[in-house]
Amino acid sequence: MPAPRTTPPRTAVTLAAALSALVTLSACTSGAGSPSGPSTSAPKLTATTPAATGALDQVTWNLPMGEPTTLDPAKVGDYSPSTVVSNLCDPLLRLRADYSLAPGLATSWNRPDPKTLVLNLREGVRFWNGTPMTADDVVASLLRQRDPATQSVNIAVMAGVTSITATGTHQVTVRFRAPDQLFPKYLANGFGAVSEAAYLRKAGSSYGTAKGGLMCTGPFRLTSWRSGESITALRNGAYWDAALRPKAEKLTFRFITDSSTLTSALLSGQIDGSYELPSTVAKALRSSRTGTVYYGPSAQTVFLYPTGTASPLADRRIADALSLVLDRDALIRNVYDGAAQKPKTFIPSLVWKNSEAADVYAKAHDALPALPAVDEARARKLVEQAAPRQRTLTVAMGAGDQQSLQILTFLQAAAKRIGLEVVIKQLQPTQMSGLFYDPSAREGLDATMVLGYVEIPDPLSYAEMLTAPESPLNWTRYRNAEVTALLRQAKATLDPGRSAALFTRAQALYAQDLSLVPLAWPHERMFLNKRLSGAPASFAYINMPWAAHLGGTGDSGTGSRTGEAGS
Structure with a gap:
């Protein structure tokens, strides 16, 4: 299952440019006022470029x-x-530019019953070495990801699978313990990519x-x-x-x-x-x-996420306080040069925009609370009410990532005005990657900048990672029995509209108590x-x-x- 991503270092353009950007950004908000400075218009978005004509x-x-x-x-x-x-490496399903799904190495798929998925494979496909692709190659490619030795990033996708078998030269049947509407969607990323079985063994x-x-x-x-x-x-x-x-x-x-x-x-x-x-x-x-x-359009998301239960940011009041002093209009104008959206949640709308249940997701998203206006007085009160009394947040980011540095420097200045100290710690790529899988790597840190993206066209995949009690990325041990039950039902519900309705009910709940700070949805x-x-x-x-x-x-x-x- 894809995790929130962090980037390796991007070396700063120049120290002078960095300082200039930070000064500009910090000047965009004073006190509790509104952003100032030159306006940057949002760019027009296009999913494709003009069709190519030549070799x-x-x-x-x-x-x-x-x-x-x-x-x-x-x-x-x-x-x-x-x-x-x-x-x-072709996957079984293919992602379109609008984030919808299309046939890939599988020409069609169907469910003879809720716990069975049948994949009908494309005939006439050959590997680079000329060997024909068969169902055995698909089975080998999928099953190896259940073996811990493979170290697949998608191993959790196999959790509910009981068997994957070749039921014909060009047909594969997957059986599940319970219905799983997410599984086919994962077939459009690396999880569904097909490699030659003989080559894998060798x-x-x-x-x-x-x-x-x-x-x-x-x-x-x-x-x-x-x-x-x-x-x-x-x-x-x-x-x-x-x-x-x-x-x-x-x-x-x-x-x-x-x-x-x-x-x-x-x-x-x-x-x-x-x-x-x-x-x-x-x-x-x-x-x-x-x-x-x-x-x-993009499925990328940027947010501040607590690294554990002892983090001050794990207290929702601290997260709300930071959100109240964060001028996202200024961030988008100055850090992203206008090429981003203000997020109501940590899951971008492109993820569901072209789904069969898009209207259900859209209506629920519109109903989420609007992002608050800058309000330092209210933020200061939340900080005073928060427990524990620790007021220093050490935040990790990728070394050399200029955008994250600009955001955190801006946040650092705003947080100081409400009694919080933000300490910025730049980590090398291997250290940043380690945060997501090694608890010891998070010691001494209170939060991290997450530069994430949602790989498949379903918001449930990302929400589960941060809210499921068993998720290795649920660092704050978030527990809401109703949220967990609704998301599990949504995953097991094969009707798109009904699944979306269950998800959005869960979303309305975790939006109230999950502790993180959404920052931006950057455009591609x-x-x-x-x-x-x-x-x-x-x-x-x-x-x-x-x-x-x-x-x-x-x-x-x-x-x-x-x-x-x-x-």
Whole structure:
């Protein structure tokens, strides 16, 4: 099951730029007043870019979150590895740019009874080595994720599964202890990716590494991985989906994490494109004649989360106090350059916006309490009422993550005015990752900045992680028997409308007592060199073969498409 994500370091653009941004942000709110300063209009959003028309010899793409540690689909659950693997290893279901589901390696699926799921597999699909894909490969790919030795990030998805068997050459049947409406949706991410069974056995624990490689069915095939330098994939000319046979012959991934270096590389054309642009880079590229900055809908979420029961933030009154002194309009204008939304909850609306029960989710979201206006007097009273009396919060963030630093510095100044001290602690990537799985790594910390995203089109998947008593990410030991019961019923209810109604009842309850501070829903930010087009601009790229959509525009001159793009 995907966890809230934290990013590896993004080196600050320059100390001067960082100080300037912080001064600007801090100046945006004074006392309990409203934000001041120049207005930044919200960018227009587009889920896709204009369809590509021509072939490309090669595309060089950047991973601003750094080099992946693995490309094993079972272990992939973060920005960099998912950006690569989504073009290499096809899942059973496919995520569309609008965050809806479509057939993938499974052409259809049905439930002969509530506890049985039958997957009908696509015929004529071959792995890169020419071997036909069969039901045995699907069974092996799914079952290995139940083995603790695999270290699958989705092991919890298998908790209710009693068996997965091949019931035909191109049919797989999954049986459950209880109905599970979430399971099919997980088949659209790394959990549902199919690898060749024979190759898995041969590679063992080295599968997905630079040494062990991969054997999948995707539109690009992995050809080299030079640690610290690049990952290269070549076009799969025999790809089963003729409409998505890549127009690019070669796809090379680089790992530039420094914002100023990335800006220069994109401006010069050394790098053709990148998702997850830091806002400083997006702003610098907005008037570029080299290409276009696209803003798309996103399933990303940023919030402040307590690390344990002893944290002052575990007291809902402290969380509410911080929320009352947090000027989110100023944050979005100055930190995100307008490319974000104010959140009522920690689950972005894109997750349910295109579901069958979208109207149920929308009505419930509208009914949630509005975010409070800045009110220092009320916040100060909540702090005085809170227990225990500890008034210092040590907050972890990824070293070099300029956006998180700006947010926390702003929050630090506001918190001081209501009697709270925020201490910012920057951690290296391995330390930040360890927070989510190793309780000892959270010692001495009171909270962390979570830069998360919801991988599948269902809000239940993310809500469970923070509220279920047995969840390893429920650090505050949150307990609400009614919330737990409603979410379990929602998971076991196969009717979309009824499941959504149960979830939203739970949401209304945990919105009142779950202790965290929602900060923003950032938009997706992508840059494309003017010679390229076709790539999806929405966050759905994280689990779809986005590079297979890339192609040429037929424009190799200067100044063809510039500035921001949207619809």
